[in-house]
Amino acid sequence: MISRMGADGLLRAGAAAACLAIALSSHFTLADVERMLASLQRLGGAVSTFNDWRKLVEDSRPAAAPEKLKRVNEFFNRRIQFLFDDAQIWGQSDYWATPLETLSKGKGDCEDFTIAKYFTLLEAGLPNDKLRLIYVKARIGGAASSVTQAHMVLAYYSEPDAEPLILDNLITDIRPASRRPDLQPVFSFNSQGIWSNPTASGMPVSTGVGRLTRWQDLLNRAKAEGFEF
Secondary structure, X not given: OOOHHHHHHHHHHHHHHHHHHHHOOOOOOHHHXXXXXXXXXXXXXXXXXXXXXXXXXXXXXXXXXXXHHHHHHHHHHHHOEEOOOHHHHHOOOOOOOOHHHHHHHOEEOHHHHHHHHHHHHHHOOOOHHHEEEEEEEEEOOOOOOOOEXXXXXXXXXXXXOOOOEEEOOOOOXXXXXXXXXXXXXXXXXXXXXXXXXXXXXXXXXXXXOOOOHHHHHHHHHHHHHOOOO
């Protein structure tokens, strides 16, 4: 007869095996999945959260780009609680969280939403050069308002010279940039580099991200968790 402790152990092992079976249907290796899951659990996240995120990635991979964007945008906008102040979440004045940190906490500010969507869309198969994180000044109180605050959104470019689509945690709809007159771009970036002209096409002005120290630190931590980019 299996003891109660032994039965609980088997159930936990079974749940972990099921989690790995779901995740291994992707392009990730066993080592990648184990490292990601261990990172999320070390941060206090639940296995069910990891499963839900991996299912999102797997279900989105065969979808067309507009559907990938819609699924990922809605997943994080519905699942993560928006908090404006990093001090409430991380006890620091300005902290950029990895996707697994955001998922484990279940809370985040605009940078955390944007970063999580960026990495998830990469995992879902969107090319890196079609995605940029854009630091903006967001007009508060309507189009005529002169009050702005720092904000971050994610942009998707179907072609290098195309008008980007904007993914924002404050607005559920994915809208073309021309329909977001409340946003004034300042600069844009991804893991390939930084564009000082946020809407410019072609190669980034700087191919090194060391100029943006928080982003470089974030990339290092994400890679340690198992992400490739």
